Amino acid sequence: MRHLLTTETLTRADALAILDVAEDMAEVATRAVPKLPTLRGRTVANVFFEDSTRTRLSFETAAKRLSADVVTFSAKGSSVSKGESLKDTTQTLAAMGVDAMVLRHSASGAAEVLAASDWIDAAVVNAGDGTHQHPTQALLDAFTLRKSLHGDASRGRDLDGVRVTIVGDVLHSRVARSNVWLLATLGAHVHLVGPRTLLPVGVETWPVTTGTDLDEAIAARPDAVMMLRVQQERMHAAYFPHEREYSNVWGLGDDRLDRLPADTIVMHPGPMNRGLEISARAADSPRSVILDQVANGVSIRMAVLYLVLSGSDPREAAA
C-alpha cells in the first residue's frame, strides 16, 4: 500500500487486511513492553492544517509504538499565517527527511493532490480532508463494530448483514462519507438519518438507504447507532431552526437510549457535543463504545503506518 487516501476505492480484501493487521497491533498494547521496533529510523510527520485532538495524538501514539520518529506541524503558529502554500509547507518538511505524511486539511481532496503531485516522495495518509474523507476513522469504526460482534474471533470476518444507522450532520461529515463506502464494501447495510437539510445532494447515488425519522430507525433494531457531531464551525447557514429542536428530533436522548435493543452499540467519532446530538447518559452508558473507538484508533493507525512504510519500494524494484 503506497498511500491511504480514501475508503471509496478500497477493496474488501485490502480493508480486511488492514483490520487483521490491526488485530495484531491491538495485541501489542497488552504486552509488558507495548512497543515494536518495526519502523525504527523512519520519520512520520503529522501535518495538521486543521485542529484535532484525538486523530493527531492517535497517529503520534501509533508511530511511537512502532518506534518511528514523529514530527508535528500545526498550521496555528506556523508560516501558513504568512501565506505559505501546501506545496511549500510539505516540501519544507520533506527536505528535513520524512517517510510518511499524515495530512489533515480543510480543503476536500488535499491528500489526493499531495499524493498525485511530484512534490514529495513520502507516503501520504489522509487524516481528514474537508468534508470528503477520513479513512482511518472509518477503519477504526469497522474494527470496533467487528470486535463488538465477534470478540476475539474477529480476524478475517467481514460485516455481512450488519445494520448501521448513521445519524445527524451527514452533509459536513467526512466520517460519514468514509464509513458509508467502507461499511458497504464490507457487506454492512448503512441507513442515514438526519434533517433533509443535512443530507447531501446526490446521497441517492450512495450505497445507503436514507430517512428523516430517528424513532423509525431505532424501531428497525439496528446493530449500531453512530451519532455524528453537529459541525457548527462548518455551518454558515441555518440548517435547522434551533439546537433544542435538533436535539429533540435527531439527538440520542435518554428515552431513545432506553428504546434501543439490548445489544445495539452506540458510537460517536468525537468530539461530542453533549446535550446536542447525544445525551450524557447515552455517551457514558455501558453500550457506548466511544472510548473503545479511541483505543482501537491507535491499533488501526499502527496497521496503516506499517502497511504504507514497510515492504520494498516498488519504484526501486522497477528500477
Added chain:
Amino acid sequence: MPARVVLQQADIARALTRISHEILETNRGGSDLVLLGIPTRGVVLAERIAANLERFEPGSGIVGSLDVTMYRDDLDRHPTRTPSPTRLPAGGIDGKTVVLVDDVLYSGRTIRAALDAIGDLGRPRAVRLAVLVDRGHRELPIRADFVGKNLPTAVAERIYVRLGEIDGEDAVAIESSEGERS
C-alpha cells in the same frame, strides 16, 4: 518433478518424537516448559511436539505461537509481510524454559527476530531452539539445541517443508537450482 523428497511422513514423526524426548531430557522433566511455534509451520510442529510431551509426561505440553514479522531486519527488502497472531499461554513466559520451534533453520535471522520479540514479552529462565531441518548457511552466531535432520544444501537450492495440517501431506523436499531451470 524436480524436487527430491528427503523426509517422508514416518521420518518426520520419528524426528519429532526424538526431539520431544530430548527436550524432556534436557529440561529434566516437563515442568515450566513453554513451546512457542514460529508461524506458519513452526506452530504446527510445536503443536505436534506438545502432543508428544503430553503423552510422555502429562501436563507438560504447553504451547503458543510467536510472530516475528514486526522484528525482522529485512522488511524493506521484501513485499509487505502480513503478520500472524502471537498467542502466549495463560501463564506467560516469565521464569519458564521457552523452546522456540521452527521448520527450517537457515540464516538465523528469523531466530534473531524471535529472541528480540521474546525480550519484549517477558523474561524466560532459558530459551532453546528446536528445528525440523537445519540447512546451514548461518549469517549470525545462532545454533539449534534440537535438530530433526541436518541437510547440507547449496544456497541456490530451496527446501520445502509440507505438513498435513496445512499442505495435506507430510514431506520435506529439496528443489535444486538445476531442477528449477529445466
